[in-house]
Amino acid sequence: MSDVADIGLWGVPLAIIGGAIRVSTPFLFVSLGECITERSGRINLGLEGTLIFGAMSGYAVAVNTGSAWIGVLAAALAGICFGLFHGWVCKFKGVNDIAIGIAMMLLGTGLAYFFGKPYIQPVAPDLPSISFGWWSDIEQVQAALQVNALFIIGLFLALLLAWGFKSTKVGLTIRVVGDSTDAARAIGLNPDRVRLLSTAAGGALAGIAGAYLSLYYPGSWNEGISSGQGLMAVALVIFARWKPMNCFWASLLFGGAGALGPALQSVGISQGYYLFFAAPYVLTLGLLIATSSPNKAMESAPGELSITK
Amino acid sequence: MTEKKLSRRTFLANSALAAGATALATAGMTGFASAAGLTVGFIYVGPKDDFGYNQSHAEGAAAVKEMAGVTVIEEENVPETVDVQNTMESMINFDGAKLLFPTSFGYFSPHIQEVAPKHEDVRFQHAGGLWNSETDPKNVGSYFGYISMGQYLNGIVAGHASKSKKIGFVAAKPIPQVLQNINTFLLGARQVDPTITCQVIFTGEWSLAVKEAEATNALIDQGCDVITCHVDGPKVVVETAAGRGAYVCGYHANQSPLAPEQYLTGAEWNWAAIYTSMVKTVQDGGTIDNFVRGGLAEGFIKMSPLGPSVSDAARAQFETVKAEIMKGGFAAYKGPLKDNNGNVILNEGESFVETDVALESMNYLVEGVIGSIG
Numbered sequence: 174m175s176d177v178a179d180i181g182l183w184g185v186p187l188a189i190i191g192g193a194i195r196v197s198t199p200f201l202f203v204s205l206g207e208c209i210t211e212r213s214g215r216i217n218l219g220l221e222g223t224l225i226f227g228a229m230s231g232y233a234v235a236v237n238t239g240s241a242w243i244g245v246l247a248a249a250l251a252g253i254c255f256g257l258f259h260g261w262v263c264k265f266k267g268v269n270d271i272a273i274g275i276a277m278m279l280l281g282t283g284l285a286y287f288f289g290k291p292y293i294q295p296v297a298p299d300l301p302s303i304s305f306g307w308w309s310d311i312e313q314v315q316a317a318l319q320v321n322a323l324f325i326i327g328l329f330l331a332l333l334l335a336w337g338f339k340s341t342k343v344g345l346t347i348r349v350v351g352d353s354t355d356a357a358r359a360i361g362l363n364p365d366r367v368r369l370l371s372t373a374a375g376g377a378l379a380g381i382a383g384a385y386l387s388l389y390y391p392g393s394w395n396e397g398i399s400s401g402q403g404l405m406a407v408a409l410v411i412f413a414r415w416k417p418m419n420c421f422w423a424s425l426l427f428g429g430a431g432a433l434g435p436a437l438q439s440v441g442i443s444q445g446y447y448l449f450f451a452a453p454y455v456l457t458l459g460l461l462i463a464t465s466s467p468n469k470a471m472e473s474a475p476g477e478l479s480i481t482k
Numbered sequence: 483m484t485e486k487k488l489s490r491r492t493f494l495a496n497s498a499l500a501a502g503a504t505a506l507a508t509a510g511m512t513g514f515a516s517a518a519g520l521t522v523g524f525i526y527v528g529p530k531d532d533f534g535y536n537q538s539h540a541e542g543a544a545a546v547k548e549m550a551g552v553t554v555i556e557e558e559n560v561p562e563t564v565d566v567q568n569t570m571e572s573m574i575n576f577d578g579a580k581l582l583f584p585t586s587f588g589y590f591s592p593h594i595q596e597v598a599p600k601h602e603d604v605r606f607q608h609a610g611g612l613w614n615s616e617t618d619p620k621n622v623g624s625y626f627g628y629i630s631m632g633q634y635l636n637g638i639v640a641g642h643a644s645k646s647k648k649i650g651f652v653a654a655k656p657i658p659q660v661l662q663n664i665n666t667f668l669l670g671a672r673q674v675d676p677t678i679t680c681q682v683i684f685t686g687e688w689s690l691a692v693k694e695a696e697a698t699n700a701l702i703d704q705g706c707d708v709i710t711c712h713v714d715g716p717k718v719v720v721e722t723a724a725g726r727g728a729y730v731c732g733y734h735a736n737q738s739p740l741a742p743e744q745y746l747t748g749a750e751w752n753w754a755a756i757y758t759s760m761v762k763t764v765q766d767g768g769t770i771d772n773f774v775r776g777g778l779a780e781g782f783i784k785m786s787p788l789g790p791s792v793s794d795a796a797r798a799q800f801e802t803v804k805a806e807i808m809k810g811g812f813a814a815y816k817g818p819l820k821d822n823n824g825n826v827i828l829n830e831g832e833s834f835v836e837t838d839v840a841l842e843s844m845n846y847l848v849e850g851v852i853g854s855i856g
């Protein structure tokens with residue numbers, strides 16, 4: 174780092190942009206995954222556990238194979254297994270998907286801690302990032318615009334899902350099952366199978382989100398790697414009104430707001446930093462209140478979701 | 483839910499299960515208790531291989547394991563709640579531990595204070611400065627090291643390495659030990675160049691990977707080119723800073739394997755020496771002092787080997803100051819000294835030496851540190 178420009182207060186917006194890009198990816202993947210699951214009429218609260226297990230398994234496989242991408246693949250596979258298990262258990266009569274989700278969250282976390290012990294020390298290869306800061310001479314701008322490939326994949330995935338829900342047969346199938354089990358049965362669909370596959374897809378994305386945490390940012394496996402990203406992303410889906418592109422914007426917002434606290438301290442605004450650390454939650458609360466209204470509150474919610482029934 | 487009638491068959495099946503479980507548990511208990519010699523228990527608040535505070539204690543425990551006639555039992559990830567009381571009770575009752583090292587600061591009050599009076603034949607050794615000779619049980623002791631002297635030496639090497647004259651500190655919470663480390667890090671650097679400033683960012687928690695990474699990035703964005711930290715596991719800070727091309731000073735344990743080129747030096751705990759000597763005392767039938775303190779000279783702390791990027795000038799000054807500290811009675815805080823709000827801490831001619839108890843209740847950041855504790 175030879176010539177570091179003195180950027181002063183510009184550090185704050187830069188940190189917010191950089192933070193939005195760096196921190197948002199796990200939120201994005203988990204919320205897209207949960208979006209698919211919830212659109213099919215199930216809630217999988219266990220994604221926090223899947224995320225942590227994905228972080229561990231991705232890291233472990235990357236250490237053993239020397240390839241970060243194989244690690245991501247392994248994390249996705251682990252996520253699929255968790256999703257399939259959740260989807261399978263939930264098809265039985267009288268099983269509550271929220272309760273199973275909480276159980277799966279604890280199970281995933283516990284398994285990850287158990288199997289992850291030997292992988293706290295080794296250093297795994299990082300996922301590659303693409304530099305979008307070539308146009309600037311300023312080192313900080315270049316650093317902020319190091320964009321990980323998974324972020325870009327996530328953006329395209331959000332676009333794809335938005336289009337898919339609207340204009341493909343698969344999307345329509347998921348929506349029908351999510352809105353009315355009876356209607357789906359009447360037109361010959363198997364709601365249990367659709368939900369099983371949707372939950373598996375959601376699990377896969379949550380696993381990838383975990384791999385991003387352990388293989389890119391912050392880029393190491395330890396037992397405190399997740400600070401509740403998986404849980405927050407589930408709430409994000411409701412905030413995003415079950416729309417994939419809204420999930421993308423909401424994730425960016427969360428990532429950027431999370432960077433606010435450290436950035437303000439770094440330019441010397443250090444009074445009341447605990448308050449700034451609460452920024453993402455205050456922002457969410459504010460936006461939820463601003464965008465809600467009593468007569469259209471759950472307008473876009475899938476009809477079969479257990480929270481809306 | 484339908485209430486099932488308790489049939490003879492289910493009753494028998496359940497009783498058989500319960501009996502089996504009890505038998506298993508008893509077998510386990512006697513199995514543990516039959517281990518010969520002294521049983522020593524170590525309790526950690528996080529994973530014991532975190533490249534940080536817990537690892538430093540676990541390395542000490544590993545040295546105790548090597549001793550003859552000692553059985554070491556360990557439990558990690560024990561929260562500073564009633565959980566630690568259960569862990570201590572189970573180590574005493576099931577494993578027969580006679581010497582316990584609950585290593586986290588928050589284990590003391592009220593947990594050790596509640597468990598210790600019930601087991602007067604067990605010795606509790608707590609890392610941290612909280613034992614009070616008047617109010618606390620006599621079978622409890624406190625030990626700690628003057629690790630801020632290590633941060634002072636970190637600061638000297640950092641002062642030489644910094645080109646921007648800005649150094650950065652990622653801190654967890656503004657408690658006295660952390661504030662001491664921040665202040666001595668800057669005071670050390672100011673021995674090299676009195677214009678150096680130290681930017682501090684508090685993350686608010688002992689272990690928050692993403693926030694620690696964001697804090698490190700924010701410091702480097704503001705031009706800090708040497709970074710150190712006081713969080714439970716410095717791995718994320720070290721890797722992030724090195725990834726951005728900044729130099730790093732370590733803390734708690736040796737993190738040089740994470741960034742061989744960028745790692746300058748580090749302030750490490752050296753619990754192995756302390757733990758083996760304490761265990762030896764108990765084995766020989768002696769009593770450990772209730773209040774044990776020490777620094778570099780006593781072998782409580784040590785410095786990581788200097789890295790390849792350390793200049794000759796830095797190396798020379800590092801060794802000189804280290805030799806002075808080894809003599810004992812070293813004062814990092816010398817007057818005239820103000821805090822960063824302009825209040826006078828020390829007048830001309832006054833100083834705080836390493837062992838001064840006034841340092842253990844520190845509540846300010848010295849002039850030159852950019853940040854605030856509230």
